[in-house]
Amino acid sequence: MSSSPCNPAASDAPEPGRARADGQTEAISAQLTRLRRRLERLEPLAEVTVTLPRSGRSFSVVRPVDIDRLLDEAERDPEEQLPYWAELWPSGIALADALALEPEVVRGATVLELGCGLGLTAAAALRAGAEVLATDYAPEALLLTRLNCLANAGREPSTLRLNWRRPSPRLLAAAGPAGFPVVLAADVLYEERDVEPLFRLVGEVVAPGGLLWLAEPGRHSAARFLALARDAGWRGSAETWDGPWPDPLDERVRVTVHRLRRP
Numbered sequence: 001m002s003s004s005p006c007n008p009a010a011s012d013a014p015e016p017g018r019a020r021a022d023g024q025t026e027a028i029s030a031q032l033t034r035l036r037r038r039l040e041r042l043e044p045l046a047e048v049t050v051t052l053p054r055s056g057r058s059f060s061v062v063r064p065v066d067i068d069r070l071l072d073e074a075e076r077d078p079e080e081q082l083p084y085w086a087e088l089w090p091s092g093i094a095l096a097d098a099l100a101l102e103p104e105v106v107r108g109a110t111v112l113e114l115g116c117g118l119g120l121t122a123a124a125a126l127r128a129g130a131e132v133l134a135t136d137y138a139p140e141a142l143l144l145t146r147l148n149c150l151a152n153a154g155r156e157p158s159t160l161r162l163n164w165r166r167p168s169p170r171l172l173a174a175a176g177p178a179g180f181p182v183v184l185a186a187d188v189l190y191e192e193r194d195v196e197p198l199f200r201l202v203g204e205v206v207a208p209g210g211l212l213w214l215a216e217p218g219r220h221s222a223a224r225f226l227a228l229a230r231d232a233g234w235r236g237s238a239e240t241w242d243g244p245w246p247d248p249l250d251e252r253v254r255v256t257v258h259r260l261r262r263p
């Protein structure tokens with residue numbers, strides 16, 4: 001882990017083989033510096049390199065270092081939300097890997113991500129050629145997602161602050177009458193109170209016949225969500241990831257990536 005500034009030259013170009021004009025590289029560097037300065041006013045930051053277990057693709061992810069301070073702040077949050085956005089979760093890594101292995105699923109599509117956290121999955125979707133609307137409860141997560149996407153995919157996603165318990169009309173407007181063809185969500189089902197709101201929300205924003213790619217590490221609330229989806233006629237396949245994960249404490253974590261199609 002190092003605290004060096006993001007280096008756009010170290011990231012993969014979103015369209016391999018096409019050189020970027022100098023002016024474009026400078027514009028990306030300037031925007032990375034602006035985003036990084038905004039974030040450093042909020043948090044001390046560090047950078048960690050993540051290698052996706054199956055595709056072997058690498059991402060350089062900036063994240064806060066002082067989780068204790070964030071936990072203190074979270075005590076004042078009206079929804080009692082803990083700062084889970086500040087960590088890199090195996091589910092986000094597995095979902096990014098699934099996108100790296102099957103980029104054609106999202107290439108050219110506008111996809112929605114729920115609970116984007118640090119933005120690794122959004123960066124993988126951008127690298128795969130998608131347009132991305134990344135959403136999260138935490139404004140800091142949205143800024144970090146913009147920074148990490150720009151550093152790793154050379155592009156920023158659109159972002160929207162969202163509490164999925166009270167979905168913003170702006171999200172429903174962005175979904176439009178057709179809905180999103182693909183919705184991504186990694187480790188968003190860890191509180192029982194979120195199962196019904198998230199199930200209602202995906203029913204509103206995934207297009208009929210569209211896909212929900214949900215990565216989850218076997219929590220009870222995810223099992224309840226999946227049972228609701230099965231009963232409502234969602235069908236699909238599932239594949240399991242065993243790591244290796246960057247954090248040795250996650251050694252035993254198994255993530256399932258569900259590819260569910262809305263009826």
Ligand SMILES: C[S@@+](CC[C@H](N)C(=O)[O-])C[C@H]1O[C@@H](n2cnc3c(N)ncnc32)[C@H](O)[C@@H]1O
Binds near residue numbers: 081
């Ligand atoms: C366990 S983290 C997973 C982050 C990321 N997807 C990953 O896998 O690394 C859960 C994410 O959901 C977000 N979240 C939690 N409750 C939320 C809510 N009610 N509305 C929107 N986002 C929420 C958190 O801020 C956090 O970024």
